[in-house]
Amino acid sequence: MSGRVLVGVKRVIDYAVKIRVKPDNSGVVTDGVKHSMNPFCEIAVEEAVKLKEKKLIKEVVAVSCGPQQAQETIRTALAMGADRGIHVEVSGKDYDALGPLQVSKILAALAKKEEAQLIILGKQAIDDDCNQTGQMTAALLDWPQGTFASEVSLEGDKVKVLREIDGGLETIKINTPAVVTADLRLNTPRYATLPNIMKAKKKKIVNVKPADLGVDVTSRLEILRVDDPPQRQAGVKVETVEDLVGKLKEAGRI
Amino acid sequence: GSMANPLRTEVVRLYKNLLYLGREYPRGGDYFRDRLRAAFAKNRAVQDPEKIKEMIARGEYVARELEALYYLRKYRAMKKRYYEE
Secondary structure, eight states, X not given: OOXXXXXXXXXXXXXXXXXXXXXXXXXXXXTTOOEEEOHHHHHHHHHHHHHHHTTSOSEEEXXXXXXXXXXXXXXXXXXXXXXXEEEEEXXXXXXXXXXXXXXXXHHHHHHHHTTOSEEEEESOOTTTOOOOHHHHHHXXXXXXXXXXEEEEEEETTEEEXXXXXXXXXXXXXXXXXXXXXXXXXXXXXXXXXXXXXXXXXXXXXXXXXXXXXXXXXXXXXXXXXXXXXXXXXXXXXXXXXXXXXXXHHHTXXX | OOSOOTTHHHHHHHHHHHHHHHTTOTTOXXXXXXXXXXXXXXXXXXXXXXHHHHHHHHHHHHHHHHXXXXXXXXXXXXXXXXXXX
């Protein structure tokens, strides 16, 4: 067992930012907008760092795919306690079309190269809400997967995962190497403090390109258009029950 | 000041840390920075090491409170977006 955990960290528009759709509906405005680490990825990093603090694993490697700015997200992971970073450089049109399948291929290639024992990812990113990368990565590697984890415990060469499922919880035990995706309640991510950000500057980030890993990032998906969610219609006040019934009939509800 | 206080480094470190944390403050980084600066300026003449240590502890407490506030805010936003019908 390598004792190495790979953690995926995605740079997304900050959760507190009001998203604006581009006037031509080709996407959302990202220029000059505050970005930060996807909150579910923070939970994934925290879990990996906690496993290391408990000496159950030896090394935490943070990976991010994207342009130069993805390194800031890796720095945050390093400040939280990851040991080193891998920046998979994807920019321009390739970055615009980068989706779960392409990222999964990159993560799968890195997992083999790094001989990872575990891959921990956020269950989804708050920008595209795909919830696919963990599942696809496990499939490409033919590894077991423990998705929507709200509790993770390493037991020898197995990992026990408490999963959040509709209306309850499911406990599974899977063999490692495996892929685990983090749900919201898995842990409380620590804050990347200024002193730790400073210390993290000494940690190494290596830069690779998808081609170096033998990965083709061509996408077969085309985004046709992006729209704002429908605006909520203004309500009407009614004086009496008769009025209410009348309005409902008018609206064809009854 | 001209009298170099041995606690100066710690005070500067605390100030920088709070300034960094303040960038995420819900009412804005500028709002936070103005108040932070005023709070430190108000006590700039304090010389008593015990008093300074007390104030540093208080500042560190504020920093931890800010971290907790930011976490809770984010957690609540995620919970509302993804877990409540």
